[in-house]
Amino acid sequence: MSRLLTRLLGRLPIGWLQLVHQRGRFAAALSGVAFANVLVFVQLGLMSSMGVSTLRPYQFFQGDILISAADANTLTDGGNVARQWMLQALADPDVVDGMGLFVAMVPWDRGETDISLTTFGIDPFRTAFLAPEIAADIDVLQVQDAAILDRLARGLTQEEAAAIRLQTPLSFETQGRTLTAYDTFAGGGGFVGDGYLLVSDQTFLSLFPARSSGAPDHILLRLRPGAQPDAVVDRLKTLIADPTLRIRSYADAMDEEVRFQQTQRPTGVIFGFGVLIGVLVGIVIVFQVLSADVADHLREYATFKAMGYGQGFFLGVVVEEAVILGVLGFIPGVIAGWGILTLMAKVTTLPLFISFGMAVTVFIGTVVFSALSGMIATRRLAAADPADLF
Amino acid sequence: MPDEDLSIRASALNHWFGAGEARKQALFDIDLRIRRGSFIVMVGPSGSGKTTLLTLLGCLREIQEGSVLLLGQELRNATTAQNVRLRRRLGFIFQAHNLHESLTARQNVLMGLQVKGRMDREVSDKAAAHILTLLGLSERLDYLPANLSGGQKQRVAIGRALVGNPDVVLADEPTAALDWETAASVVDLLKQLGRARGTTTLMVTHDNRILDRADRILTLEDGRLVGDEDRT
Numbered sequence: 001m002s003r004l005l006t007r008l009l010g011r012l013p014i015g016w017l018q019l020v021h022q023r024g025r026f027a028a029a030l031s032g033v034a035f036a037n038v039l040v041f042v043q044l045g046l047m048s049s050m051g052v053s054t055l056r057p058y059q060f061f062q063g064d065i066l067i068s069a070a071d072a073n074t075l076t077d078g079g080n081v082a083r084q085w086m087l088q089a090l091a092d093p094d095v096v097d098g099m100g101l102f103v104a105m106v107p108w109d110r111g112e113t114d115i116s117l118t119t120f121g122i123d124p125f126r127t128a129f130l131a132p133e134i135a136a137d138i139d140v141l142q143v144q145d146a147a148i149l150d151r152l153a154r155g156l157t158q159e160e161a162a163a164i165r166l167q168t169p170l171s172f173e174t175q176g177r178t179l180t181a182y183d184t185f186a187g188g189g190g191f192v193g194d195g196y197l198l199v200s201d202q203t204f205l206s207l208f209p210a211r212s213s214g215a216p217d218h219i220l221l222r223l224r225p226g227a228q229p230d231a232v233v234d235r236l237k238t239l240i241a242d243p244t245l246r247i248r249s250y251a252d253a254m255d256e257e258v259r260f261q262q263t264q265r266p267t268g269v270i271f272g273f274g275v276l277i278g279v280l281v282g283i284v285i286v287f288q289v290l291s292a293d294v295a296d297h298l299r300e301y302a303t304f305k306a307m308g309y310g311q312g313f314f315l316g317v318v319v320e321e322a323v324i325l326g327v328l329g330f331i332p333g334v335i336a337g338w339g340i341l342t343l344m345a346k347v348t349t350l351p352l353f354i355s356f357g358m359a360v361t362v363f364i365g366t367v368v369f370s371a372l373s374g375m376i377a378t379r380r381l382a383a384a385d386p387a388d389l390f
Numbered sequence: 391m392p393d394e395d396l397s398i399r400a401s402a403l404n405h406w407f408g409a410g411e412a413r414k415q416a417l418f419d420i421d422l423r424i425r426r427g428s429f430i431v432m433v434g435p436s437g438s439g440k441t442t443l444l445t446l447l448g449c450l451r452e453i454q455e456g457s458v459l460l461l462g463q464e465l466r467n468a469t470t471a472q473n474v475r476l477r478r479r480l481g482f483i484f485q486a487h488n489l490h491e492s493l494t495a496r497q498n499v500l501m502g503l504q505v506k507g508r509m510d511r512e513v514s515d516k517a518a519a520h521i522l523t524l525l526g527l528s529e530r531l532d533y534l535p536a537n538l539s540g541g542q543k544q545r546v547a548i549g550r551a552l553v554g555n556p557d558v559v560l561a562d563e564p565t566a567a568l569d570w571e572t573a574a575s576v577v578d579l580l581k582q583l584g585r586a587r588g589t590t591t592l593m594v595t596h597d598n599r600i601l602d603r604a605d606r607i608l609t610l611e612d613g614r615l616v617g618d619e620d621r622t
């Protein structure tokens with residue numbers, strides 16, 4: 001290592017030698033950096049899984065424009081939208097078709113665990129609005145009280161899910177009715193519900209008699225191929241100038257919900273805050289270690305200064321230390337972070353993992369922040385006369 | 391004596407420590423010319439200002455009043471870059487050895503070479519081993535300072551100052567921790583460098599036996615230069 005660094009730096013690797021000379025401090029610093037890395041990875045993992053799971057339900061459908069109530073920050077909240085607006089929107093030459101989308105949470109008493117399924121009521125005859133995987137099986141929904149169940153829902157065992165098919169459906173009681181799942185699709189537990197359920201709009205309305213067929217939760221529009229969703233959105237906004245509505249392209253709706261979940265929802269804010277804390281912990285630890293190291297070697301550094309070493313040399317030594325801490329702390333950090341996220345993913349069924357981009361970002365961040373705090377630690381050296389440092 | 395034969399020229403040099411009420415003058419009106427290649431010893435009681443003068447002449451301290459010309463370069467108001475460049479041409483041996491605890495004897499000496507820039511590793515390793523051997527440390531090349539005696543550490547510090555072939559050596563009681571035999575060999579080495587390469591040495595010492603070998607003896611008392619004896 002020492003030889004390699006000598007080659008690399010073209011000088012004695014003072015930083016490395018200094019670090020390994022004080023093994024206790026070195027080990028403490030490394031575990032500090034690793035700990036900060038784990039914190040950041042877990043929080044980032046949660047945040048990104050939040051993004052992934054937030055977008056999951058959007059992927060069940062295919063549409064270009066979403067009309068929602070003004071207070072609908074997510075697919076699952078907000079008021080209703082009058083169906084008449086869909087007819088208005090269809091007047092636009094670029095709009096080919098529209099579908100009302102109903103959403104509600106459906107509880108499912110599974111004995112020891114009660115789970116809650118985000119349930120979408122859709123028109124089983126409008127398959128163009130559905131993702132191909134779902135559209136293929138949608139015919140079964142034409143039967144009253146039929147459902148397609150999320151095979152990745154929390155609380156559902158793999159064997160149970162695998163057994164569900166047309167000949168061996170799974171029935172369960174909810175909202176005073178008996179729903180029968182004839183087929184399954186891949187959804188997954190999220191931060192809102194434990195899984196998803198698809199039913200026809202007719203079945204949805206019989207599950208929730210208070211809801212009216214004239215007022216779905218969202219209206220999904222499909223455009224003529226080649227039409228610009230943003231341009232159509234602008235036209236619809238003037239056509240339907242109603243402040244209680246929110247008219248967005250489907251893509252914008254997805255982006256806005258992710259941003260909302262990550263910055264407005266307590267969970268999202270907590271994860272963001274966790275990342276910040278992790279970064280701060282890392283900076284404080286590295287800064288502490290490096291400035292203590294500079295303080296301990298002040299006489300030696302002053303001697304080097306007296307010998308004709310400039311500030312660049314000291315910066316080099318401290319940055320060398322910072323990079324070593326950053327690199328060597330990152331390795332256990334990423335391994336432990338990966339382990340923890342994998343474990344959490346098992347328990348929560350959330351899509352928790354460290355992506356390559358995340359790892360690269362955290363690595364670069366660790367090294368850059370370490371180097372910056374190292375640079376700050378050398379500041380007191382810059383001004384002093386060597387003679388005053390002995 | 392023309393200026394080009396001079397290593398150091400100080401004129402009307404005054405220096406103070408502290409500020410306000412506590413401000414105290416440490417050096418008074420020092421005028422001094424030191425010829426290239428000479429071996430000069432500075433004596434004086436404790437607190438007389440020897441270290442202060444040495445650090446001023448060696449551009450380790452900012453000049454407050456007066457002027458110092460070191461190797462043809464004015465130190466008063468010199469820039470940081472000028473100071474750094476000049477320091478590389480000096481060998482400073484401090485009262486305390488100030489070795490780096492994480493570096494071996496050889497690595498500490500290498501620091502004196504490396505300051506001049508990138509260097510072939512083998513050549514510099516050899517140079518470091520050579521000077522340490524001259525100083526009687528051939529068996530201790532790869533020892534850390536913690537495993538060396540006081541005298542051995544001081545010799546490493548001397549090696550570090552001399553390995554880069556400095557133009558001026560400034561030494562603050564470098565032989566205090568050494569036995570006479572080693573001290574004498576260090577003095578001989580410095581005198582020999584003076585003759586061969588024109589290296590100038592200014593050494594603070596209390597050792598009378600070294601005084602006998604000096605070309606010139608300066609005496610400092612209460613911050614004033616009170617004696618200047620030419621022995622050549």
Ligand SMILES: Nc1ncnc2c1ncn2[C@@H]1O[C@H](COP(=O)(O)OP(=O)(O)OP(=O)(O)O)[C@@H](O)[C@H]1O
Nearest residue numbers: 388407408416434435436437438439440441442443
């Ligand atoms: N950094 C400082 N701050 C304040 N006063 C100082 C400082 N350094 C030296 N002095 C004062 O300046 C005077 C000269 O000190 P200096 O260290 O130059 O003496 P010296 O001749 O080297 O003494 P010694 O033989 O003990 O090493 C002393 O009165 C000392 O107290």
Ligand SMILES: [Mg+2]
Nearest residue numbers: 440441442485
């Ligand atoms: Mg002194």
